[in-house]
Amino acid sequence: MTQVEFVAILLLGSNLSPVVTIYDALEIKLLPAFEVDMSQVVVCALYKFVSLPHFESIQKPLLNVMIDKDIKGTLLLASEGINGTVAGSQDAIDDLLNWLNTQPGLDNIVHKLSFDDDMPFYRTKVKLKKEIVTMGVEGIDPLKVVGTYVKPQDWNALISDPDVILVDTRNEYEVQIGTFKNAVDPKTNTFREFPAYVKENLDPSKHKKIAMFCTGGIRCEKSTAYLKEQGFDEVYHLEGGVLKYLEEIKQEESLWQGECFVFDNRVAVNHDLEKGQYDQCNACRMPITESEKASEAYVQGVSCPHCIDSISDKQRQRFEERERQMQLAEKRGEAHIGSDVKSVIQIRRSEKESLKQAQLELNKK
Template sequence: MSVTVAALYHFTRLEDPAALRAPLLALCEAQGVRGTLLLAREGINGTIAGPRAGIDAVLARIRALPGCAALDVKFSSADAMPFHRTKVRLKREIVTMGMPDIDPTDPGTYVAPADWNALITDPATLVIDTRNDYEVAVGTFAGAVDPGTVSFRDFPTWFRDHRDALLAGKARVAMFCTGGIRCEKATAFLKAEGVEDVFHLKGGILKYLEETPVEDSRWQGECFVFDERVAVGHGLEPGSHSLCRGCRMPVSEADRASPLYVEGVSCPHCHATRDAETKARAAERHRQVELAAKRGAAHVGARYPD
């Protein structure tokens, strides 16, 4: 049976996010919904998965929160549950930029996927991928600037350090990310820095891949996602990447063909940084996961009586 996956976020003022945590967690568990929801004073963010009826019940509760009636959700599907656990966490920011004075409710201009190609192919448009370096390595838009950042926290410093060179000869800035949350906050940051003509892809890469025919697409590669699917392609079909259980980095088909790749233990990215003891523990963990799978039991995410 197909599992419904819902990626969501909404910037709004939540006066007491701590009071929302327990009821949301209880509802998710009662509805068989797994994944992660982040709550902060600036809003809500997360990706959840489960039966469609359960997802609808959780989304109805979220839309009933103050300022969340217009919550935009990106749906996709998975052949199996892509999350091991249910988490509802309290955070200072729903996407961490480390810029507490930025007002995320004053972002740039949304651009629909249908209008995105025209914007980013204009030579006067600076196109920036606001995601992390390992995500960009899996896929990105043709001609986009890769900041090479390890964390979204690094984005403000990167932009300030390269601002003059980036904006030289450009009339506007267009930014994108996986689901829209990072690029939306990045546009608010650029506006606070005095850059007025700032645009961001509505619904992010996922919405673009869902709606844009392959023959019209400017996307190259696959899109990394933060769940067990690892990456998706056009039509949000499962991609070819898997996840290294040693370093949690995406692993391509070429990586898996490397002699440095050991399933469940290490990959070419982390092989040299993991000592023999660490690899041995990882190998034993992977063996236990495989044994549990043969028994038809959960290993990661299993729930036990108190």
């Protein structure tokens, strides 16, 4: 990866959601691409709900391990546990998991591995948070109550039961590119909206069996705990999430339809857990297909069919200027990293609200 490409990535933002990218990095480490064998990049999604009263003290040593092993990506630490996705060589990921296994409370972490030809992250971060996955409901504790875990091998039988309501707990932009057959789409924009969906659409006296799933399993830890707290009795969730299902279930036996959205620069993975067909609009962050990129509504770095009618003239001008500067930098074959990093982050922070507004307007359409 060239310096020009690195700055371009900083300008465009990491693909953590169609609206919000991660800001306030603990540390940005600029590394030449050759420090990771790009033909064997291992992507590791991991999480564990566990009481971590000492979580702040883990931040620095964990970051040091990641930097030392040339691992990139983001890990979140909170009093309720750890969550995140990182990438590096197989040896590096093994070393990280082994190190975590030696830390009090962090042994036997749930993790899923996938592979890519390119490094899907460009920075190394460990962040301290209030929650490792944000639902916005106080008192929900998966360590106290949670739904019934269902192995991928048993999932098909469960969701084929006509008495089971299958709910996709992910956001609408994720559901659009792939989901399980007959799954209900709550049409949420963020996980914070899920409790409202439950209150308005599900009734414990009517809906006796509910099965839920998400990308890696972590959102279902909280969503099933929430439903149990609301009086629902039979609540199930896919252990390891969609990624584990795709890993363990043969495609000819699979009930999964489409691709699975992932929160990194791959955008989506197919049933073989390889990078899929989707790209991402750099204006609204929505996943887009090659046919959508061929649309008149698509202008690289400026708009796509999803957002062309919701972006303001001011936003359009800013996106056009950003794209123009990137193209000029690429033609010059130069980039001013170092001193520009802070200013780039400031630009991205200021654009965060604009992107939110664009997405809100899009959702009203």
